[in-house]
Amino acid sequence: MLRWIRDGGQTSEFEGVALVHLDLLYRAALRLTHNRAEAEDLVQETWLRALRHFDQFDPGSNCRAWLLTILRNAFLNRLRREGREILESDMAATEAGAARLEEASVARSSPEEDFFQTVLHGDVDRALKTLPLPFRLVVTLADLEGLTYKEVAQVLDCPIGTVMSRLSRARQLLRKELATLAREHGYSKESR
Amino acid sequence: MNCREFDPRLHAFVDGELDAGPMADAEAHVSTCPGCHGRADGERRLRQLLRRQPRETAPAEFRARILALARRERTRKQVRAWLGTPALAAAVLLLAFMLIARSLSTGGHESEIVASLVDKHLAYAQLEGPAEFASTERPAVAAWFRQRTGLRVPVPDLSPAGIQLVGARIAEADQHRVAYLLYEKGHVLMSVFMVPEVGRRAALAGRSMSFRGQEYLAQERQGLRTVSWRDGQTLFSLVSTLDYEALLECAEQLRAERAREARL
Ligand SMILES: [Zn+2]
Numbered sequence: 001m002l003r004w005i006r007d008g009g010q011t012s013e014f015e016g017v018a019l020v021h022l023d024l025l026y027r028a029a030l031r032l033t034h035n036r037a038e039a040e041d042l043v044q045e046t047w048l049r050a051l052r053h054f055d056q057f058d059p060g061s062n063c064r065a066w067l068l069t070i071l072r073n074a075f076l077n078r079l080r081r082e083g084r085e086i087l088e089s090d091m092a093a094t095e096a097g098a099a100r101l102e103e104a105s106v107a108r109s110s111p112e113e114d115f116f117q118t119v120l121h122g123d124v125d126r127a128l129k130t131l132p133l134p135f136r137l138v139v140t141l142a143d144l145e146g147l148t149y150k151e152v153a154q155v156l157d158c159p160i161g162t163v164m165s166r167l168s169r170a171r172q173l174l175r176k177e178l179a180t181l182a183r184e185h186g187y188s189k190e191s192r
Numbered sequence: 193m194n195c196r197e198f199d200p201r202l203h204a205f206v207d208g209e210l211d212a213g214p215m216a217d218a219e220a221h222v223s224t225c226p227g228c229h230g231r232a233d234g235e236r237r238l239r240q241l242l243r244r245q246p247r248e249t250a251p252a253e254f255r256a257r258i259l260a261l262a263r264r265e266r267t268r269k270q271v272r273a274w275l276g277t278p279a280l281a282a283a284v285l286l287l288a289f290m291l292i293a294r295s296l297s298t299g300g301h302e303s304e305i306v307a308s309l310v311d312k313h314l315a316y317a318q319l320e321g322p323a324e325f326a327s328t329e330r331p332a333v334a335a336w337f338r339q340r341t342g343l344r345v346p347v348p349d350l351s352p353a354g355i356q357l358v359g360a361r362i363a364e365a366d367q368h369r370v371a372y373l374l375y376e377k378g379h380v381l382m383s384v385f386m387v388p389e390v391g392r393r394a395a396l397a398g399r400s401m402s403f404r405g406q407e408y409l410a411q412e413r414q415g416l417r418t419v420s421w422r423d424g425q426t427l428f429s430l431v432s433t434l435d436y437e438a439l440l441e442c443a444e445q446l447r448a449e450r451a452r453e454a455r456l
Contacts (some may be wrong), residue, residue, distance in 0.1 A: 015318075026250035027356055040254050047258055116237050124245055129218060141209070143242035149209050168203045175238055 010157050013104045014019070018047075021064045024145055025071055031140040034129060046071040065151040068141065072155055118182040127177035135170035142167055198228050199339065202448040253364065254326065256315030263314065263414075289415040305387060306397070306420055306429055310413045313383040313431040316374070317359070318441025322423040323374050324380070333360045337371055340414045345386060346449040350442055355382060375442075382432035382439075389425045403440040406447065410436060419443050423450065 025046060029039035049070050057066055070169075128136055135155075141147045141155060142163070152163045193200075193214075196222050204210050204217045222229045225430035250258075325336045330347040337345040340362055347357065352378055361372040365387065373384040398409035398420065411418045419428040419439040428446065430439045 014260070019259075022255060023247070023249045026254070027248050030248065032321070040257075044258065044261065047261060050260055054437060116241065119241060124242065135390070139242070143239060144245055144247075146243065149204070150314075171203070171235065171238060175234075176237075 014051055017057075017059075017063050018050060018067060021067050022047075022070075024064060025067055028068060028071060028145065030138055031128065031136060031144070032062070032071075032133075042075055044069065045074050049074065062151060062154070065147070065154045068147075068151075068155045068158070117183050119178055120181075120185060123178060123181045127174055127181060130172060130177050131173055134166060135173060138163065138166045139170045139174060143171075193217040195221075195225060195228055198225075198324055199220070202231060202235060203230075206232055226386065244292075248436070252316075252319070252322075252361070255319070256312055258300060259318055260311040261316040263311075282304075304429065305365055305368065306411060306418055307321055307385070307413060307428050310368070310416055310418060311386045312363055312365060312370075312372070312385075313381070313416065314414060315382045318348055322361070326359035326405070328357050328359075330357060333373070335358065336360060337362075340372065341369070343386075343388060344453060345373070346446060346447040346453050347373060348442070348445040350445055353357040353377075353438065353445075355438075355442055357444065377434060380433055382430060382434055384442070385429045386429070387427040387429070399435065401440065403445055406444070408440060408443060 022043070025043045026039060029042040029046075030036070033039045033042060046067065050067055053070075056062070128139065131139065137156065138152060141152045143151070147155070149160050149163050149167075152162045152167075156166075157164065198205070198218060200216055201210060201214060203217070205222075207365070208215075210218060222232050230337070244289070260390075288423070325333065326335050327336070330349060334345060334347045337343050337360060345360075355375045356377070358374040358376050358381075360374065363370040363372045363385075365385070368387045371386040371388070373386075375382045375384065398411035398418070401408045401410050401419070408419050408421045411420070416431055416433055417439060418429055418431050418437060419436065420427065421443065430442055430446075432439060
């Protein structure tokens, strides 16, 4: 893998397993912070924490989930420190409410399926930004990064059932937002 | 499976997260129920749209910083393990303080630059493709620098010494913009850094070495050899595990190339 040999200072075991996940951490941090400098800072903090607690990492277990867990905790700690508190326990209530809402409004009709044709470059980013943090996080992990439900559950420290309900709600919100953006494009085209 | 049973399994079905039994049941239902088929299809398309999003990578500069961070942390740990007693630690702290104070008074600024250049070399040496602009063509590399920075960067031909051009980068070191050429000899990387307008406020640190009538400063850092010199307002620094003779030879070629360019 390494093209250049240098004498002195081997690549550490930590870098050996963690370095391949650096891009993933960076992308996830960008989705959380929406800001490059902040994302870099968050990954740096994650990296140092991981490095310092590497003895707690079980070599047989999932490294990317482990690193993402540290990233998520570091991010939530930041929010708390800054007073931008988003309690994940509030989520339970939100989700219950959302589920009832979902049943009432049969919002998953098919006509809006056509909006896929009109999704423009950048729409997904914009739509994702409108999602509340817990939904944004679950979509980022499962849909953008392709983590399994089990991995997502580990990162979010919640049961798989919660991952499923949150993901379903997140996708529904995302779909609604994308459809709105698509309608806006359609509207602006017609008005021209 | 009927629609009511399928509904809560829709996402797990689309994500391939159902166990074999329920998966087969769900497939059977979807193949006979247009409504659920349509919904599964819609979810699949959303999923594909999301998976198709461009996947950004961490900027090389940031990656290098992360690598340097890990290395510093490692050194810190080793030092900690090595220092058994608090008294000894205090003594070393004092010594470190004295060293810092000393380096601040004598050429601290530029040793810092050289230190960060060494960090950069180490960081990029770990990358599969360390060049931002990969090319073995000297004119192409020179043109890239001109276009990107407006700088005229001498790109010497070191191939007679068996050293091949790999490419170039633009880097930041100590708040300076740095032109960075990468060469390799076999599997050994050599970095050539050029820091324009470095200022005259401090002398370069290191052992002075004379080579064919020119003065250079040599420093060993983290198992690497560095050869640095100033030419007008520009600081030049070579970093590699190559021996000093090879590095000085390259330095000489670089000077000659720069002089040749100046005449043009
Ligand atoms: Zn059905």
